Amino acid sequence: MFRLSIISLSFLLAGCLSLDPHYQRPAAPVPAVWPAQGTPPAATTVLADWQHIMTDSRLNAVVAKALTSNRDLQEAIADIEAAKALYGEQRASLFPTVDAELTQTRSRTQDAGVSSSATADGAVSSFEIDLFGRNRSLSTAAKETWLASESTAQNTRLTLIAETSTAWITLAADNSNLKLAQDTQKSAADSLRITQLRQKEGVASGPDVSESMAVYQSARASVASYQTLVAQDINALNLLVGETVPQNLLPGTLEDLSPKAIALVPAGVSSSVLLRRPDVQEAEHNLKSANADIGAARANFFPTLSLTASAGVGSSSLSNLFSHGANVWSFAPSLTLPLFTGGSNTAQLRYAEAEKKGLIAAYEKSIQSAFKDVANALARRATLSEQLDAQQQYVAASQRSYDLARRSYETGAGDYLTVLTDQRSLWSAQVDLIALQQTDFENRITLWQSLGGGVK
Template sequence: MTERKIFLSLAPGKMTRQPLGAAVLALLAGCSFIPVYERPAAPVPEHFAGVTATAAGPLASWREYFPDPAFHVLIEAALDHNRDLRIALARVEEARALAGIARADRFPTLEAQASGNRSRTLANISGANQTLVFNRYDVGLGLTAFELDFWGRVAALSASARAQYLATDEAAKSFRIGLISDVANTWLQLTELSERERLVAQTLKTRVEGLDITRKRQEAGLSTDLDVLAAESFAESLRAQWADLKRQRLQTDNALRLLTGMAVALPAPTNLANQPLLAELAPGLPSEVLLRRPDVRAAEQQLLAANANVGAARAAFFPRIALTANFGTASRELSGLFESGSKAWLFNPVLTLPLFDAGRTRANVDVAEARKVQAVANYEKTVQQAFREVVDSLAAGSTIGEQVAALEANLRAQLARFDRVKAREQAGIANYLEVLDASRETFSAEQSLVSSRRQLQSARVSLYKSLGGGEE
């Protein structure tokens, strides 16, 4: 509690003009039970592993970060039509309104009041031994139960509501960044599945043609039953993969339509090899990076709200003074409301002093302090989770790039091997099983390369999300 010293100057036989009540009010006005807030230290290493510490500059907006026009179409549709985002934004408006209500409690509410009353009292109970009819009309301004916030209880509740509003706003921003990332990743998955489905269809067509040739060679005595069975097995396995990829593509297509609110026709997927690679990002210092993430800022606002609630709970130990007042005119006749002598007023201060509540107020303080401990732990956990997401994204980006380069080299080697084995088979040096084995290995290398290219793009989308996204 802030301490203030007040000196009263006394003249002989009388007090100075400054009332004692004003001095007491001045003393009480400096009281507040909200604990001093200090941001908890980030429980993470000072630097990201393998990253040189630099100043973290602002991230590019999503329009700049995702150069493919297809991304622009889909992300804009999602931001305009996604229902979950609409719910999140509506929650922000709800929290804003609740904060406004809490702030309004710090100010008096004036009301214009008008009332009329007519009553009849029977003679046998009137005391005057005659039936009485009584009229009363009132018009005035009223102040109802306005709390004088000496201990900062109402101010603490207002601060808590404002922090909750800011936390909800940051949560909506975090959801928005997550929505952008989900749209980008789903589009990349759809592109991958479409490309893999196309490769399977091409390979299946080639293998079916090869199966027909093998059967004809078997009829001519140039191929064995084993060659035919091997060709059939490979063709049917491709047919099964084709059906599975079609299922996955259709489901991913439906997921993307839901994310975009079913508001636009989906663009035709392009080849991942021809798609512009997303930009690389320099993460900078962990503290600068993590504190700009909306989810971390939301966790800190929740901590601020919990801190303010502790002050409000502590203030409940002290008296409350509520004022009810009314000023206006009153008359027995409606026409006499504004005549001279009709002035009426009411002043009704109420002092409430807690004496015994079986430990309820103490328990409320314990609840508020326990919730603050939870908020601190939640904030620290959010920071740690953010740190891990950045490190994971950095690790994925650096290693998957090497993986893509290796798979490209492997595919070149498999294509060369397939061409040579096929030439040897046509020359009668190699058998058909070697051709099938080389074809199977080449197909597997193509599928792996497509998946790794998508993973590389997705890793950069994840890094964009983990660094807190860019400004619009």
């Protein structure tokens, strides 16, 4: 009888209804192509994973360490495990809990004397048959919450890779600025020494020496400033990685890096690729969870059927329980119909529906934000190469102008003010070039991240 009851329950469970609204993914509220892309491509390009983007072996090793040791990522992974456990707990409500029990009772009365009884049975205690899919909807909601936490962790991973790479490039840029400041300080020291000698010879004036001293001290202050920034950059990188980065994995200057140290991802993709970004997937899983919550709220308006049942054997003595025991069973279904809840069920349903509307808006906004990220990165990419080339030509021209002014001054044909002006212009142009080179690398990282990283 007990086995037949379990079989019957299985059929009942198989026939449960679902009151979840039909889920349909909202249309992406963005154009099919990026503003700077032109005609849409014939097919979606597969983007390379981070190992193929961060091609410098040192940077590759640093990112790998960060993915192992970063505490934020470890916390996100723990959140996945917790959400998965909650899903398993909620899903357990879809199945009956079966307990086995063995009891023996011995008693004495004045009339009957000493008597004993023993029973052994299996029981289902207060199992709710999910006729209208309430528990199934709650289980679906918990599953989507778990999947959303996985997407959160993937987004944390993607952000960590981008931030670690950016911090590594920032350190390289500040190393370049430090070297430039040191070279400028050395050059200014030479100029100051020559100017002081020329003053003793009566060729240079006091203002020339003062101006030369000002350039030297300015360069000296910049050296100290960039030394601080380099130390702080290393501290920031160590925090991201979660451990001290070995010296051999730290970058030198930007000039020492290969132009392809960070590869440029192919951008010829449809905007539909954004649907696979982790943050967009997280928003959609949250939306699906809210959709299932509506089904659970709807089921609250319908009756619930609970079952308590048991089957086993009973005997007057424990020794005869499994040989001469008599069959015993009980079956106690219970039907509950909600008649008056003070508006609680209606309020829960309205709340679930309002939550879904809000999450639809959040999902659509996540796509729009992702589209903006890519469009901005592409817009910067479109002019960056030309700007870099122009800045390099400007630095070369400034270098020539400074060299000519210095030679002219040293031969007595020019004035020292022109030398100082050209020197400051050259220094400023070189600083701007380093900033542009840093922007070029960071733009490659941003473009890869905003497209969702290694899309498979």
